[in-house]
Amino acid sequence: MRLPIELRHVAPRLATGAFILNSGLSKRGADEETAAQLHGMAENTYPFLEKVPASTFARLLSSWEIALGAALLLPVVPTAVAGAGLAAFSSALLGMYLRTPGMREEGSLRPTQQGIPLAKDVWMLGVGIGFVVDGMTRDRR
Numbered sequence: 001m002r003l004p005i006e007l008r009h010v011a012p013r014l015a016t017g018a019f020i021l022n023s024g025l026s027k028r029g030a031d032e033e034t035a036a037q038l039h040g041m042a043e044n045t046y047p048f049l050e051k052v053p054a055s056t057f058a059r060l061l062s063s064w065e066i067a068l069g070a071a072l073l074l075p076v077v078p079t080a081v082a083g084a085g086l087a088a089f090s091s092a093l094l095g096m097y098l099r100t101p102g103m104r105e106e107g108s109l110r111p112t113q114q115g116i117p118l119a120k121d122v123w124m125l126g127v128g129i130g131f132v133v134d135g136m137t138r139d140r141r
Contacts, residue, residue, distance in 0.1 A: 004078040009134075012127045013072045013079065016086060020124075021069025027062035034058065045096040064089070083131020090124035097121070 005013065030038070035058035042057065043049045049057060068085050071077045096118055097103050103115030111119035 003075045005075050006079065006134075006138075009079045009131065012131075013082065016124055016127055017069045017072030017082075019069075020065050020086075020089070021073065024062045024065025024067075024069055027058055027065065030055075030058040030062070041096065041100070045099045046092075078135065079131045080135025083128045083135065085128075086124055087128030087132060090121050090128055093118055093121040094125060 027034070027038070032055065035054040038061060039049065039052070039054035039057040042061075052060075068082075068089055071082045071085055097111070097115055100115075100118070102112060103118060104110060105112055
């Protein structure tokens with residue numbers, strides 16, 4: 001049986017999958033203060049989240065990160081599928097970086113000290129797009 005991943009995808013899938021899975025597990029069972037902080041930052045960028053209670057948002061975010069991390073770590077999930085999820089997730093994080101005041105230097109894409117934790121997620125977008133493009137252009141013999 002041939003797995004739906006290429007050997008060249010193993011290292012970036014392990015790195016991103018473990019990173020995201022850990023993030024999701026650390027948010028699991030978040031207390032009210034942590035949930036409110038996560039929700040507040042996301043709500044400022046994505047106003048439609050205002051209708052979602054903070055504890056529900058934290059639980060959903062945790063679940064999404066755990067599912068995405070597992071999809072990246074499990075070799076039975078095609079790389080293009082896992083890459084699409086990674087690209088979508090990291091796009092949302094970068095949207096927060098671009099739209100939240102104080103994250104970037106004035107008139108620039110360069111992060112401030114406060115923006116570095118979100119700006120660094122650009123690497124995940126690159127990995128996700130690379131996985132999707134590779135999956136779409138791979139020779140299908």
